[in-house]
Amino acid sequence: MADYDVVIIGAGAAGVGVARRLAGSGLSIAVVEASARVGGRAWTLGLADMPLDLGCGWLHSAERNPWVGIAESAGFSIDRSPTSWGEQYRNLGFPEADQKAAGEAYDAFERALRESPPPSDRAADALPADGEWNGFIEALSGYINGAGLGMLSVEDYLAYDDAASEVNWRVPAGYGTLVSASLPPVPLHLSTPVERIDDGGATLKLVTPRGDIRARSVIVTVATNVLATGGLRLPAALDDHAHAATRLPLGLADKLFLAFDDEVVPPDSHLLGNPKSACTGSYYLRPFGRPIIEVFLGGAGALALEDVGLDGAAAFAIDELAGLLGNDVRRKLRLIAGSAWARADGFGGSYSHARPGHHAARTTLAAPWQDRLFFAGEACSPTDFSTAHGALATGIAAADAVLAQRNSISSSIGP
Known part of the structure; x- marks a missing residue:
């Protein structure tokens, strides 16, 4: 029975x-x-009256994402403002000319994947030898795929890229909150x-x-x-x-949340730590106007920082931010939460x-x-x-x- x-x-x-x-x-x-x-890898931590998404946080391909309808039917609000990922607050550490060059290098890499994909199906083999912006491209792979290009199938990457849109929305109450409530x-x-x-x-x-x-x-x-x-x-x-x-x-993407009480910085601003390094942080400054910085670490960078623990990862992020915003910012930054998905039982990755x-x-x-x-x-x-x-x-x-x-x-x- x-x-x-x-x-x-x-x-x-x-x-x-x-x-x-x-x-x-x-x-x-x-x-x-x-x-x-x-909730699984959708996990919202309620801390200091702020919902913090330690797992997924964006409604990707939002115009066709069924979670949008589920959220609205259940009374959750949806934030439809555009992302700031492609922007660098005040061009700090990443001048406009370099941003343009890095973007062109990434576009050339994607064209190579489509027009002359490597027989190995290994995405890293489409990078130019000693390309100036290879670190930038690897960092983006870490954020998007949770893994470096040497571990990534070209066919797999393009299957996702062809289906995905550039429309990304958020759930202010937390994506994890939405999933668990559903x-x-x-x-x-x-x-x-x-x-x-x-x-x-x-x-x-x-x-x-x-x-x-x-x-x-x-x-x-x-x-x-x-x-x-x-x-x-x-x-x-x-x-x-x-x-x-x-x-x-499973690749690896981790988040840190740093307390950041500085209203001079506009809400939803963004910084990339070191645009020429594969191991660097992506920083969302004051998301939703909240007094925090959301730190996103992916691929090899996330793996390396899990080895030093949350305090070590926070020290790395604070060093990068101080290098961009000035050393005085250190006194405004404090670790309040973070994830370590590679160490999480039942997951071992993102x-x-x-x-x-x-x-x-x-x-x-x-x-x-x-x-x-x-x-x-x-x-x-x-x-x-x-x-x-x-x-x-x-x-x-x-x-x-x-x-x-x-x-x-x-x-x-x-x-």
Whole structure:
């Protein structure tokens, strides 16, 4: 006897999407989550009366992002002001001529990816030898992909780039707040990691430290690193899924939030730390007019700074900011929060990228098994990976596949 018709493993954006689609379907469903909270890599920390997104924070491709409609239906406000990413406050440390040259170098790199992609499918092989702005391009890869270009598939990069728009909005209450608030009232088992899934014949058995759970169908939405390292062991017949997960590792992007009480700086200003270094911070000054600086670190820079801890990372960021804003700014800056996704249990990173030659691993990972075991999550999206809306869409698709399979069974049985 199954405990549930459907069990959803993971309460991140994909798991929430599954639960929203299946709620009210007549099927008994439950969500099993390893951590003590809902949201996954969408995580808003409420601190000093300010919602701080330690995970995803932008509604990317916002004009088609389904979280926008979900947010508005639930009464969340949406900030539609343009981003400041491409701007350098007062051109500090990055003169206009250099900004123009760096932008042209990045455009040339993207043209090379499209017009003469390297046979290796390795994005770094499209960089010019000893290019003056290679560090700038690598830094952008760290922010966008969470990984350096040497670890990145050209085909994967272009699949995302072709689908994405330049429209990016924000949820002032926090993207993580939105995702966690969107889970419908279904049975939820927090702090319950699933260690393995066994094929029990008519049912699938989920083995957890809190006891076994049986389900007719299971939808797995965990991060690729969990599958790749055996944190969740699948039936032996799904070794190809576990292997695909190793081809889709999580890159790394971390955030720091520094207290910054200086109203002279205009709200939503931006600074890039060192435009010629791959290991540098991207600084959003006074987002929403709040007395903070949001520090974004990606790729190799984020990995290196996790090794020195939050205090060491904050010291690095403060040094970069002091080099741009003047040494007096040090007394105005104080660490108030930060993330360390590489060290976070159940994640081990931020969002997926395909290794060179392995963009097709996304399709392998997303393939269902025996119409009983389904997969969802940002890494399963062929074009919107690394985003909360990509995760949501794959969750909805997996739920629809479950419903279609159940309807097929009902039709074959007949009245």
